[in-house]
Amino acid sequence: MIYCGIDWAERHHDIALIDGTGQLLAKRRIMDDAAGYQLLLDLLAEYGDSENDPIPIAIETSRGLLVAALRQGQRQVFSINPMAAARYRDRHGVSRKKSDPGDALVLANILRTDMPIHRPLPNDSDLARAIAVLARAQQDATWNRQQIANQLRSLLREYYPAALEAFAHWQNGLCRPEARALLKAAPTPARAARLTRTQITSALKRAGRQRGIEPEAERLRGIFRADFAHQPQLVEDALGQQMLALLRQLEAVCIAADELAEASEASFRQHPDAETLLSFPGLGPQTGARVLAEIGDDRNRFADARSLKAYAGSAPITRASGKKHHVGRRMIKNNRLHHAGYLWAFSSLTASPGANAHYRRRREIGDWHAQAQRHLFNRMLGQLFHCLKHKTLFDEHQAFPSSLVVAA
Structure with missing residues (x-):
C-alpha cells in the first residue's frame, strides 16, 4: 500500500510518498501550475496509481485547483485539519521545528496509521458543489450586509438621529432601497430638512416604491424637519x-x-433533492440551498442520522471522566449548517403544528429558547436524513404523530 502526503502552499507544493512500513519512496516539489499537476500525476502513476486502484492522498485543504485535479475519478482525498496535523507532527520530532517536506511526510504517515478514522472528501456532484459555492457566497454577503448596516447605524446615531427614526418601522431598515436613496439625497440633517415633498417622492419612486408614496413622503418630511440636536456644521459635513x-x-x-x-435559488431548484428539501416546513429556497450546500448529495458521506446530527452540532455530546459526567452542546461543528438550522427551526414553528407543539413541550420542561430550537433542529435533521435516503417527501402526520394529537 502506497500513501501520499502533500504540503500545500501558495506557489509550490511538497509531495512525499511512503509505503506500508513508513519507508520514504519519493519526494518532490512541484509548482502550482498545470505542469506541476501533471508531474504529480506522473509520479503517482510511477508508483502504481491507476483508475481502479488509486493512491490515497492527504492534504491540509479541501479547496483549490490542485484538489479539484486530484478528485477526478475514484481517488480518495483526505482533508486533514492543520491543527490535527500539528499534533501528529509532535510524534515525529520534539524540536517543534516545521518544514514543508517534513509536513508532507507527516501527512502521508497520518494515512498510513490512522486512515480509517479520517473522512475523505465527499463525492458530491458538480451541481451540488456549484450550489455550495453560491449558497456560501450568499450567506457571506448577507453577513457582510448586516455588519456594514450596523456600522452605518452606529454612525447615524452620532449625528443623524432623524434618519434612524424615519426608517425604524421599515423592515430591513437601512438595507431597504428607499432608505439608501434618501440617505444619498440627504447625507446630513441640514440637507434633509431642506428636502421638499416632491424630492422625497422622487427618491421613493427611484427606489422602486409603488404604493403609499404620498403619505409616506409627508411622514418623512415631518420627521426630517423635527427638532433634533446637531453637530457643528463642519463636523456634520465630514460625518456625511x-x-x-x-x-x-x-x-x-x-x-x-x-x-x-x-x-x-436557480441552481438549487435544478437539483433532484430540492423537492424533498422544500417539502419540509420552514425550508425555503435560500435556507434549503444552504442546507444542501453543507450536507451535499453523497449518500455515503454519513453512515446514519447520528453522524449528520453530530456534524451539524445539534446532537449533544457526553463527556465522562471518573465520577464526572457532563452532557452539553457541541462546540466543534459545521457553523454554516448550524446557523441555517436555527433559521429552519424558527421558521418551522409557524409552518408546522407538530414542530410548534414539540417546541412548546421542550419549553415546558425547562429548555431555554435556543435549547428548544436546537432540539427541534436535531429532530428535523433525522427526518431529513430518512427522507433523502428513501427519496420520500416530508409527512407531517408521520413526523409528529403524538404532537398533532396533543395540539388537536
Whole structure:
C-alpha cells in the first residue's frame, strides 16, 4: 500500500510518498501550475496509481485547483485539519521545528496509521458543489450586509438621529432601497430638512416604491424637519462624507447578496433533492440551498442520522471522566449548517403544528429558547436524513404523530 502526503502552499507544493512500513519512496516539489499537476500525476502513476486502484492522498485543504485535479475519478482525498496535523507532527520530532517536506511526510504517515478514522472528501456532484459555492457566497454577503448596516447605524446615531427614526418601522431598515436613496439625497440633517415633498417622492419612486408614496413622503418630511440636536456644521459635513462612503459599500453588498440569492435559488431548484428539501416546513429556497450546500448529495458521506446530527452540532455530546459526567452542546461543528438550522427551526414553528407543539413541550420542561430550537433542529435533521435516503417527501402526520394529537 502506497500513501501520499502533500504540503500545500501558495506557489509550490511538497509531495512525499511512503509505503506500508513508513519507508520514504519519493519526494518532490512541484509548482502550482498545470505542469506541476501533471508531474504529480506522473509520479503517482510511477508508483502504481491507476483508475481502479488509486493512491490515497492527504492534504491540509479541501479547496483549490490542485484538489479539484486530484478528485477526478475514484481517488480518495483526505482533508486533514492543520491543527490535527500539528499534533501528529509532535510524534515525529520534539524540536517543534516545521518544514514543508517534513509536513508532507507527516501527512502521508497520518494515512498510513490512522486512515480509517479520517473522512475523505465527499463525492458530491458538480451541481451540488456549484450550489455550495453560491449558497456560501450568499450567506457571506448577507453577513457582510448586516455588519456594514450596523456600522452605518452606529454612525447615524452620532449625528443623524432623524434618519434612524424615519426608517425604524421599515423592515430591513437601512438595507431597504428607499432608505439608501434618501440617505444619498440627504447625507446630513441640514440637507434633509431642506428636502421638499416632491424630492422625497422622487427618491421613493427611484427606489422602486409603488404604493403609499404620498403619505409616506409627508411622514418623512415631518420627521426630517423635527427638532433634533446637531453637530457643528463642519463636523456634520465630514460625518456625511463618511456616511456616503459606508452607504456605497452597503449598496454594493446589497446588490451582491440579491444577485447571489437569485443564482443560488436557480441552481438549487435544478437539483433532484430540492423537492424533498422544500417539502419540509420552514425550508425555503435560500435556507434549503444552504442546507444542501453543507450536507451535499453523497449518500455515503454519513453512515446514519447520528453522524449528520453530530456534524451539524445539534446532537449533544457526553463527556465522562471518573465520577464526572457532563452532557452539553457541541462546540466543534459545521457553523454554516448550524446557523441555517436555527433559521429552519424558527421558521418551522409557524409552518408546522407538530414542530410548534414539540417546541412548546421542550419549553415546558425547562429548555431555554435556543435549547428548544436546537432540539427541534436535531429532530428535523433525522427526518431529513430518512427522507433523502428513501427519496420520500416530508409527512407531517408521520413526523409528529403524538404532537398533532396533543395540539388537536
